[in-house]
Amino acid sequence: MKDLLISILETIDEGIHAVDQRGITIYYNSKAALLDGLHPQDVIGKHILDVFPSLDRTSSTLLKVLKSRKPIYNQQQKYTNFKGKEVVTVNTTLPIFGQKGFLGAVEISKDITQVKQLSDKIHFLQQTLYRNSGKGENDKYKLYQFGDIIGNSNKILELIRKAQRISQSNSTVLVYGETGVGKELLVQAIHSSSHRQNGPFIAQNCGALPESLLESILFGTVKGSFTGAENKPGLFELAAGGTLFLDEINSLPLSLQGKILRVIEEKKIRRIGDTKEIFLDVRIMAAMNTDPLEEVEKGLLRKDLYYRLNVVTLYIPPLRDRIEDIEPLVLHFIDKFNKEFNNKITGVTREVLKVLQNYSWPGNVRELGNVIEAIFNFKDSGKIDIEDLPGHIVQQGNGDRNLSLREKLFQYEKELIIGAYLGNDKNITKTAEYLGIPRQTLQYKLKQFKLK
The missing domain is CATH 1.10.8.60 (Helicase, Ruva Protein; domain 3)
Structure with a gap:
């Protein structure tokens, strides 16, 4: 049974690092070794601080959990491994209890290096494209206008009429409709017709990135907020004076939905790891491809967030x-x-x-x-x-x-x-x-x- 368990742990795509009560490594799988640029035999049987001299008792999540005996969930970490490669992981560190009481701690690390690199490129492009939007520098990246919405049906003409009217306000907007109906096209047209048209329009698909990464992208980070973190504005800040469009908002974990609710209500944010509050002038528009009330009933969308987003709701009928x-x-x-x-x-x-x-x-x-x-x-x-x-x-x-x-x-x-x-x-x-x-x-x- 033990051999079977070890075989399973060796095949999964997450790094597993377990230590006993003293901080001595008792298990270290191949994926963890690959992430750190080491061999398992270099780590097993040794104390964490002897193998990873850059860590100390305040920065090592394993040693923190050994001391507190409380779990740490979804902690993002950025570091350079022993082979000089930059690695980004999301770690969950858990205390281990058995029949004899507290036994040690285990850390599960998911490699998100490629996802983080892609998100950084997207973040950079958004910052480059939209920071100066409306100043004539990005004409080839023009957003959609109401004239780009094609259709003669009463349903689509009535939808355009409503959207044109609400484009003149700052109210939050919730757009829903099946996949492929043109939700972002409509949202861009609302922005382009509003008094915010010369401000940035930034779109983020909430279902495309893991929670811990998405939170830092939305809210920004300060240096030291987690290992490898840098001073970087989030999308809320980058959208200042314009519009932030959150697509598939119902795919967000409920905890992150709660943080977005507070931003909408208080019109201010704090970067991850910061104590300073930043006041915002951003219009929030959101979208989903299912009926929002059904998502509320399923427990996938917070009821309080739905009511806050539901100031204006626009439904795009299927073709x-x-x-x-x-x-x-x-x-x-x-x-x-x-x-x-x-x-x-x-x-x-x-x-x-x-x-x-x-x-x-x-x-x-x-x-x-x-x-x-x-x-x-x-x-x-x-x-x-x-x-x-x-x-x-x-x-x-x-x-x-x-x-x-x-x-x-x-x-x-x-x-x-x-x-x-x-x-x-x-x-x-x-x-x-x-x-x-x-x-x-x-x-x-x-x-x-x-x-x-």
Whole structure:
């Protein structure tokens, strides 16, 4: 049993470092050794401070837990390992208790170096692009305007009318709708039409990064707040005088949702590790792809945060509920891709338009754009005809009249999965989460549909 447990600990992707009550290492797996640039035999049987001379009893989380016998969760750490490589980890350190009482402590370290590097690049780009927005320096990075929202339906025209009206206020805005309907497009248009249009517009997908990293990105850090921390403003500060857009806000842990609630209510923040408060002039807009009340009922969205965000709520209906918008959207995408591909496609046949209007578009406008773009890769000119369309769209768009129940169920599953896949920009992880199925199941289905 012991050998099995050790084998399991050696295969997982987290570093495991366990010490006894004296601080002597009793277990140190291969991943931990890889992170630190050491070999397990260099560490096992030795005191932490003998192996890691840069640490002391106040900076070592393992020694802190040995002293307090209380856990430390999600502590971010940045350090240079013994091979000179810069490493960023998120550590959870726990006391170990057994039948004989307190036995020692164990630290679990998750390597987020690549994620941190990517987030730093995003942070830098946001700071570079938006610090001077409105000053004529970033014209090629122009944000969307209300004129960029395509559609003639009463639903979309009423949505634009409401959005234009609330663009003149500072109220928080909550936008929701299925994936691919254009939530960020609408939020950018509101910002571009507001008195904040010359201030920065900063967007952050809350589901894209781990909690500990996202907190430092949002709130900023001061030097010494954790090992390797630097003085760096967060996105709340970078968005000063403008708009901060928090997408997928319901994916945040409830504890971090509470901190964002306080920022909205008090209009001030503290960087991580700082005691000084910074007052903010930022408009907060948020979005999610599910009904916010359902998220509240599921316990995924704090009720108090929902009520604070729900000053203005805008719902973007799915494309299947506004089929009169399909034709202008198709013409828009044809014009767009003619310019990008240097093609000469003139439109679609009536039969194609009817099929497109009968299809359910689970990936919404994004899926429609992806379908049109795919056609441009194989067609140079003329009108888009029925044979140019993907088979699953033609089948469903024609009503599937002659299919058996099993065939219809298979076709519906295929259409739903492919639509979600295209609507999530062919991202396996996001599509699997959206559909609520394992990644392996999605990959099998895509292979079955000859998309992978």
